[in-house]
Amino acid sequence: MRKWSILFAMAAISTVGCFVYSYFDPDWWLPNTARDMHRVVSTFGREIDNLFLIILFVTGGVFIITQVVLVAAMYRFPDRRDEQGRPVRKAVYSHGSQLLELIWTVIPAGILVFIALYQMGTWASIKYRGSAPRVPPLAEITARQFQWVMRYPGPDRKLNTADDLVVIDDLHFVKKQSVLIYLKSADVLHSFYLPQLRIKQDAVPGLTIPVWFDCDEAGEYELVCAELCGWGHYKMRGNVTVHETEKDLRRWIDEKLAEQGRSQLAMIPGSGSEGGDRDD
């Protein structure tokens, strides 16, 4: 009978093992930090990953304790009978213990309040409007089915003027600089998700939501739509390019402006952007 405890032990062990092993697999662990937690590329990413680890260790500890008790109870207290089919021992007749109830109420309460309060600062710095960096906005990003329309200020460095650059699904900024964008939606709900930078914010029609972030390393990243937005939700992907220097970014914007000057097509959001996909 007590062999059933082995099954529960195996489940608990493989659960813990799964998490431990995932740390070493770049396809499983938090994006781009496998084997090396310091490789996270953004300020918020560092804070969030640290908080994630703290919760992982706390919950992991609680998990191991409860599973050990469960498996031990299953192993130690099966119903065993003697030759006459009578139980070998009687079950303990107890209705509970006030002391135990007190202990396992107060300690978890303390831990939970600690976790909650410990998160507040990071949450405030990522989301509270008062924490937004005092920089001119990099772009205004309007999500629509199923693309990200990105409007960068043109040569006059002002948004929503005639010389703005409008591109689709292409976010460019400079490394180690605070970036501020305004997030909007033209139709339904979308969500602006940068998995490598640990940023997520829903885009809501009717609201303009500021989002800010940074990135330590130049390179290519990805933008994902994380809120179901219709049949083409899965393909609402954007490229994110982080440049080494401000000059590189200006060069890219100038190139794109020139391209836009040649063809006013880009001024019409959505034109030709669905090429290659089935039009149904």
Add this chain to the structure above:
Amino acid sequence: MTDERASSGDPAPAPAASSGPADGLGTGTAQAHFHAHADAHGHAHDEIHPAPRFFLFRYVFSTNHKVIAVQFLFSGLIFMVLGGLLALAVRWQLAWPWKPMPILSRWLWSAPSFGFQMPPEVYNKLFTMHATIMIFFVIIPLLNGAFGNFLIPLMIGARDMAFPRLNMISYWFMWPAFVLISYSLFVEGGAAEAGWTSYPPLTDAKWSTPGSLNGQTYWLMAMLSAGLSSLMGSINYITTIVMLRAPGMRLFRMPMTVWALFITAMLQAFALPVLTSALIMQLLDRVAGTNFFQPAGATVANAPSIVGGGGPLLYQHLFWFYSHPAVYVMILPAMGMVSDIIATFSRKPLFGYKPMVIAIATIAGLGFIVWGHHMFMSGMNPMLGATFMLSTMMIALPSAIKVFNWLGTMWGGRLQYTSAMLNAIAFVSMFVIGGLSGIFMAATPVDIHIHDTYFIVGHIHYVLFGGSTFAIFAAIYYWFPKIFGRMMNEPLGKIHFFLTFIFFNATFFPMHIIGMHGFPRRIADSTIYHYLRGPGTQGMNVFMTISAFLLGAAQIILVLNFLYSLVLGRRASANPWHANTLEWTTTSPPPHYNFERIPTVYHPAYEYSVPGVDEDYLPQTMPRPAKAGPLDPIMA
């Protein structure tokens, strides 16, 4: 009082009602009720509502709570098969994106011009319908409709529900929902595909996606109908538990199952009107041109922009104000039933009965002020997020207390590993994982990364499958003898449990891992994204899909066991598990009137292994021996 007992033909001595006013909660009702039953009994109890002889009224339009319970049970189990098959189709697409499914693709959702691929909107329909069916047509009706209906009157010692006809209507209100949701698969544009949450404006704007053309309207009407059914059920449960308890059945003598169903019914009664109003507002937006949830100036699919003036976030607030409590509607009854099953098969009193009751009540109370944790990323004021984080963390506390108490119950017991007990232990073990993974989402900064990823999908399946569904399996194995009068096959039950437990973990645990990697939910094809293209991520998806198919296949054993036992199972005695609660004092299956005589209750339901009693159980209808001493007033 003595006279009344004499007239009801009860020779037993006065119940422990004399133990003082401290535990007198509910004594008044119980005594008032005593009169009613004594009268009914003394005169002619066949007058209440006689057993119908005509087939249609006996088995179809029945007002008997036991028949209605079986109706809920069968419709829930049939929809569980359908919901499970939908999930397997979802898993197929995730493991092998765009690969035509053998036979089914051709027949059901594709055309030669697509190369028999699954169109992406069909993928969205599949997960939408899977969640809708599993939540509203399977878990809630099985826990509340089937087991709630069957157990409440039997466990409190009543002859039927307080409102038998309302009970019948509450079941038949499920049928418009069944018909509408099934019919919506065949309307132009197909079934709803905006997720079970149905956030506008995707659902308001008809041309936003095929499923919003017509299917969404049917979805809304189906949900309205199912909601009305639950609402009627909940009113009935509350009234029955308050008014119809047997003499001596004080509130703090009720089994945990009844307590959980009682509190669940109150959750339903207070929260469902809010969902109903949200559904009606969305329905009006769709059919009557109102703008509750559509902002000004938005335009979908290049249509003229909307006059608008409404707020999409308003719907989310209304929806989650119901649907967060609904999460507890789906877990509290499971907790109650598991508490009873674990105490029975540990042959030991439930550890901390009163703290357990208070924990359930606390979960229900806090459940009304945590809905915002579904909306941390929604654009709601982030300061609210901080508040909701704190309340959400606090709701983990009563859940933790319950887990510790279950472990305390098992510790020092005499564990009998029946199929029911194994499923109940699995509930505890899996609920720990589901509860702990919830803390990640409750922490707002961490939620930024894992919100709307597979981490949450893993979490919900650990709570709703690892939790509720294992509890439903446990309850089926445990109460099948009482419901149908025949035992289920134990070896088959154990094989079913063994396979389900393994493949459940293999299917759902890796979801936490790829979720942590940022794998978004509701994505038809992840290979679009470079960071999800690695062999590890995709391989994990294939692994989960194969496990899911095996998990589905393992359920065939349960179906066979269920059907076999229904016809050929060994006849069950009145009390095959040697349990204490009232339903085991009557025959299996119980007669039309449940009890020959309304029982008298002397103590809470968990008097197992009482010193000085020969048997290791003591039914609630038997007084405790004097030398066992008084009960602990705080714990029991």
